[in-house]
Amino acid sequence: MSDFMKWLLTVVFVVLASVSFAWTNDALPEMLEARYEYTVCNVEYTDEWLEMREDCADQEEVPVFDSSEYMDALYDDLEDLEEATEEADRFEFGVAMWQLGLDSLDLLVAIIADALTDKNLDFFSCVRDGEEPLMEDRDDCRLDAMELEREAAKDYVNNEIDYANDQIEDMDELGADTSGMEEVVEYGEELVDDIDPAFDTGEISEIRKLHLRHSRLVLLFRLEKMLATIDYVEPIIEDGDNDNKEEILERGDELRDEVEEVLDQCEYSDEVDDNFDYGRDNLECWDDSIDLFDEFIAIGVLILEGA
Amino acid sequence: MNTKILLLLLLGVSFLFFGCAKKAAETDNVSETDDVTEEEETADEEDETTEEDNETAEEPDEEEEELADLFDIDKDKPVGDEGLDVESPSSESE
Numbered sequence: 001m002s003d004f005m006k007w008l009l010t011v012v013f014v015v016l017a018s019v020s021f022a023w024t025n026d027a028l029p030e031m032l033e034a035r036y037e038y039t040v041c042n043v044e045y046t047d048e049w050l051e052m053r054e055d056c057a058d059q060e061e062v063p064v065f066d067s068s069e070y071m072d073a074l075y076d077d078l079e080d081l082e083e084a085t086e087e088a089d090r091f092e093f094g095v096a097m098w099q100l101g102l103d104s105l106d107l108l109v110a111i112i113a114d115a116l117t118d119k120n121l122d123f124f125s126c127v128r129d130g131e132e133p134l135m136e137d138r139d140d141c142r143l144d145a146m147e148l149e150r151e152a153a154k155d156y157v158n159n160e161i162d163y164a165n166d167q168i169e170d171m172d173e174l175g176a177d178t179s180g181m182e183e184v185v186e187y188g189e190e191l192v193d194d195i196d197p198a199f200d201t202g203e204i205s206e207i208r209k210l211h212l213r214h215s216r217l218v219l220l221f222r223l224e225k226m227l228a229t230i231d232y233v234e235p236i237i238e239d240g241d242n243d244n245k246e247e248i249l250e251r252g253d254e255l256r257d258e259v260e261e262v263l264d265q266c267e268y269s270d271e272v273d274d275n276f277d278y279g280r281d282n283l284e285c286w287d288d289s290i291d292l293f294d295e296f297i298a299i300g301v302l303i304l305e306g307a
Numbered sequence: 308m309n310t311k312i313l314l315l316l317l318l319g320v321s322f323l324f325f326g327c328a329k330k331a332a333e334t335d336n337v338s339e340t341d342d343v344t345e346e347e348e349t350a351d352e353e354d355e356t357t358e359e360d361n362e363t364a365e366e367p368d369e370e371e372e373e374l375a376d377l378f379d380i381d382k383d384k385p386v387g388d389e390g391l392d393v394e395s396p397s398s399e400s401e
Binding site: 023025028031032035038039042045046049050090091093094097098100101104105107108111112115119124127128131135138156160204207208211212214215218222225226229232233236237240242279286290293294296297299300301303304306307 | 368370371372374375376377378379380381382383384385386387388389390391392393394395396397398400401
């Protein structure tokens with residue numbers, strides 16, 4: 001192959017690699033919509049709670065901080081979230097939600113600081129009484145949003161399972177060992193069965209557990225797929241005459257070891273004892289895997305260049 | 308009247324003159340082009356033969372292209388629990 005042809009194919013491959021796995025889950029808009037609605041419940045409750053608190057401050061003649069800037073920030077974040085939801089933009093949704101989390105934290109810190117300033121027991125008592133009906137309304141609002149998310153979650157995970165099974169079928173046809181991928185899909189099917197029971201509890205912590213397990217399974221499937229691909233391709237490259245044969249085999253071997261290490265460290269558990277710990281482990285597992293994804297794609301480019 | 312006829316005659320002769328000159332130039336170019344074309348055709352034929360040979364040698368290995376296609380992976384995270392862990396204020400915050 002001429003150098004120009006190789007260069008052209010490499011560019012095409014890299015571009016396609018970056019967009020072709022733009023498989024999008026058809027249930028993504030539903031998921032984002034449900035989560036947006038849940039967040040609206042929280043922001044509106046926060047606004048009403050602050051207003052109630054200011055009324056209590058007036059009543060008890062104590063000073064209270066001006067929370068308008070904090071609420072403006074939250075409503076701006078909500079607007080960004082709404083836009084991302086309408087566009088089904090997963091990335092922008094995550095960015096807006098992250099910002100909203102930061103601004104919510106800022107507000108909480110301001111509330112705590114204000115609580116320590118010239119308040120009396122009657123004020124706190126007034127706030128405790130005033131927040132009860134607001135919390136009931138918020139919880140009802142959240143339950144409605146969670147019902148949306150329940151159905152969206154089932155669709156979302158089932159779509160992923162269907163897609164995963166398609167990939168397994170494709171690799172089976174080639175003769176690759178897909179046992180690792182199949183095991184992850186089985187865990188995914190168990191996860192679907194656990195969706196209704198978790199949502200029936202009405203406990204956000206239980207729903208978070210589902211998400212944490214889901215995130216781990218998605219990662220593990222991709223790692224297993226990489227392993228299956230490397231194992232399948234290796235003997236073919238060994239017997240072939242690709243110009244980059246040596247390098248492909250060496251890097252493929254190293255990548256296999258690294259993938260197996262992460263698979264070992266990030267072994268799946270359907271028991272989530274502590275949401276924070278499981279979430280932290282998920283973050284580490286994903287962080288450790290990003291470089292492996294890039295190396296996997298790079299090996300594909302090597303094969304193409306040496307073809 | 309005579310002036311007009313004279314002018315018309317002059318214009319007609321001018322066009323005739325320039326037309327002949329142009330045609331003469333084109334005829335010369337065609338001759339030269341023909342020579343060049345013949346040379347080019349011979350060279351092209353030789354090139355075609357070489358290209359055909361090269362194409363056979365340069366034809367990408369389809370099997371290896373298919374192998375390369377397998378090295379494709381999604382790097383994006385799925386929708387998670389973002390937003391579910393955002394705390395709302397309450398009297399317990401105070």
